[in-house]
Amino acid sequence: MYFAYIRASTTDVRNPPELEPACREVPDDARRWSRRRAKRARLTCARCGLDFRRHIGSDPAAVAFEVTGPDTLPRFECGGCQPDLLAALTAAVATLPEPLPREASA
Ligand SMILES: [Zn+2]
Numbered sequence: 001m002y003f004a005y006i007r008a009s010t011t012d013v014r015n016p017p018e019l020e021p022a023c024r025e026v027p028d029d030a031r032r033w034s035r036r037r038a039k040r041a042r043l044t045c046a047r048c049g050l051d052f053r054r055h056i057g058s059d060p061a062a063v064a065f066e067v068t069g070p071d072t073l074p075r076f077e078c079g080g081c082q083p084d085l086l087a088a089l090t091a092a093v094a095t096l097p098e099p100l101p102r103e104a105s106a
Pocket residue numbers: 045046047048049050077078079080081
C-alpha cells in the first residue's frame with residue numbers, strides 16, 4: 001500500500017510554503033502493525049502522535065506533511081499540528097480548475 005503525504009519546504013514566514021504531493025510504499029500489512037511499530041516506521045505524527053493509518057482519506061487535519069524537524073531531519077507532522085501548512089494546502093487546492101463537467105447521460 002502507499003502512504004501519501006505532502007512534502008513541505010522549510011517554512012519561511014515571508015513566502016508561502018512550497019507543497020509537493022508525494023508518496024512512499026509501505027508493506028501491505030502496515031494497517032495491522034502495532035502502534036509502536038507504526039511509530040518507528042514514521043506512520044504517526046512526530047508531534048502529537050496521530051496515527052496516519054487510522055485517518056487515511058477521512059480527516060483533512062490528518063493530512064501528513066513532511067517537514068524539517070528540530071534536528072534538521074525530515075519528519076511527518078499532521079495538519080492539526082501544522083495549521084499554516086494545512087491552510088496553504090487548502091488554498092492551493094482551491095485554485096485548481098474545475099474538473100471537466102460530466103457528459104449528460106443520453
Ligand atoms: Zn499532529
